[in-house]
Amino acid sequence: MGKIEKILKELTVEHTHLLKKIKEFQERLENDFSDELIDEILKFIDEELEEHARKEEEDLVDAIEEADANFDSGALIFGHQTLVDGIEDFKTVVEEYRKGKSSQKDVVKYADRVFTLIKDHFIEEEHFLFPDILKLDLERFE
Template structure:
């Protein structure tokens, strides 16, 4: 198994784990909303999702550039910027909620929006970007 393939496999496993966590968060947002839950969601985003993005932007990009200096890795990073914007929006609405300036419903709306973006991002990576990257590694040996 090549370096790129190993990294992609690890990232795909994390996608599955994260989607399960997101599903759990969505159920809790609906049935067991609390400030502790919001802190748990923020921690998940700031630790797990951030580290995952770092692996993609650094480890994966480095491995790709070893295989093909001309590969355009900007698509990977662009998708992360959209997620970062949604994370910032969620953090702002949570801060507003904590001081009574917005509703639980609004927090849930922003969390759901972020979760949908994450899911869509993972789908895009696994169905389009990752297969294209794998072809790079395989084409080197043709």
């Protein structure tokens, strides 16, 4: 198994894990909203999601550039920027909620928006970007 293929498999497994956590968060937001839950979601975003993005932006991009210096990895970074923007909006709404300036409904709406962005991003990666990247993994043929 080549370096790129190994990284992509690891990232795909992480996608499954992260999506499972997102589904649990969504159910809890519907049925058991609390400040502790908001803190858990923020920690999940700042730690687990951030580490996953780092692996894609650093480990994967480095491996891609080793295989083909001309490959445009900008699509990966662009997709992450859309997520970053959505996450910033969510964090702003959480701050406003904690100051009494926005509602629980707003927090849930923005959390759902972030979760949808994440799901859509993972689908795009797994169905379009990762298959294109795999074509570069020439080590597979060694």
